[in-house]
Ligand SMILES: *[C@@H]1O[C@H](CO)[C@@H](O)[C@H](O)[C@H]1NC(C)=O
């Protein structure tokens with residue numbers, strides 16, 4: 481079991497650095513909205529998830545619809561694993577050991593994952609792997625901004641698939657490309673009423689991007705740290721299970737928290753398996769923050785503060801009080817474009833412009849989501865980054 485995790489870990493570091501392309505940046509984009517042109521791959525379809533159904537049945541309709549794309553993506557992960565350990569032993573290990581792990585996951589997640597395996601015909605261990613992978617290979621940009629009428633606008637790029645197989649010919653990340661057809665908008669309902677909405681990948685039961693209409697908006701970004709996800713996941717496998725999976729917490733908060741303040745304290749105080757950034761927007765002036773988390777607790781809270789001129793908070797994958805890693809500075813270009821936009825002109829439209837500017841938009845960007853809490857609106861778009869474009 482531990483063996484398996486270390487192999488995956490090793491894969492992370494066996495990067496094809498030869499593919500390195502010098503930083504590619506551009507002027508802030510303008511008038512990209514409504515989405516069109518070569519950076520816009522397509523619209524995202526809506527599906528309903530009925531929370532009144534038993535967890536094992538909630539995903540059946542979606543998975544039945546997306547089965548081929550899901551099988552395709554899982555096959556790409558298998559190919560990668562087999563390229564790395566040619567005997568096929570790695571996938572064998574996943575198929576044998578990870579199903580044992582599913583029962584250690586809390587409900588509803590455990591039953592939902594089993595339901596997805598049943599509906600797709602994909603081996604349970606591989607569905608578990610997909611749900612775990614996600615916690616390890618994401619980099620992202622999230623921003624919450626307040627316009628001068630007090631509206632809160634929340635945007636994010638979801639960049640996924642880092643180091644997971646570079647396609648030399650297509651200059652693209654293999655898994656990122658396979659994930660694009662799996663992007664869906666979800667409307668979670670109870671008693672036939674929307675509880676929350678989310679942009680997600682079919683087959684995944686945690687949440688990374690979501691809105692509780694008229695109450696709050698939430699995104700999560702990965703935080704790299706020595707005390708990172710690998711240690712927490714390893715501890716989980718070894719039986720120390722007092723931390724929560726990050727995207728499960730995000731899902732629980734979207735499903736069950738009823739105010740910005742409640743969401744904020746749950747996100748700040750729940751013990752986690754790995755460090756993370758939570759980017760939370762509320763429904764009133766000043767309610768926007770970045771919660772920087774260690775596994776145990778919140779180590780920093782940065783809030784919108786109009787008196788200080790801070791009308792937005794923006795997070796990529798580095799602590800806001802430190803310089804970003806020099807090979808991966810998406811923060812400076814994103815902030816430069818937000819500053820250039822000004823508070824007067826910030827809107828879903830102009831936020832889409834910021835999120836369309838390279839390298840905020842890069843080869844890992846699978847989707848852009850825009851949310852406006854006061855209208856309960858969530859919209860998302862599948863993205864492409866035409867060459868020249870940064871690999872991350
Ligand atoms: C490369 O791109 C072409 C055209 O978009 C596509 O048909 C092909 O499947 C891609 N190759 C891989 C390995 O993804």
Ligand SMILES: *[C@@H]1O[C@H](CO)[C@@H](O)[C@H](O)[C@H]1NC(C)=O
Pocket residue numbers: 672
């Ligand atoms: C659920 O709500 C929709 C629209 O809000 C309505 O058309 C439908 O009849 C409702 N279904 C049930 C079972 O109440």
Ligand SMILES: *[C@@H]1O[C@H](CO)[C@@H](O)[C@H](O)[C@H]1NC(C)=O
Pocket residue numbers: 587588731732735736
């Ligand atoms: C939300 O709360 C309900 C009722 O307590 C619980 O059954 C459900 O599992 C919770 N959802 C999540 C995702 O934790």
Ligand SMILES: *[C@@H]1O[C@H](CO)[C@@H](O)[C@H](O)[C@H]1NC(C)=O
Pocket residue numbers: 694695738739740741763764
């Ligand atoms: C904001 O959220 C609170 C719950 O925290 C709710 O009571 C209030 O009605 C919401 N305000 C608006 C304008 O939707």
Ligand SMILES: *[C@@H]1O[C@H](CO)[C@@H](O)[C@H](O)[C@H]1NC(C)=O
Pocket residue numbers: 789812813815816819
């Ligand atoms: C953006 O504006 C803020 C506030 O004025 C400033 O602190 C920051 O340095 C600016 N960043 C860039 C990249 O222009």
Ligand SMILES: *[C@@H]1O[C@H](CO)[C@@H](O)[C@H](O)[C@H]1NC(C)=O
Pocket residue numbers: 820821822824825
């Ligand atoms: C804000 O938008 C208006 C109307 O589109 C435009 O004329 C103006 O130049 C913009 N201001 C900035 C600072 O971009």
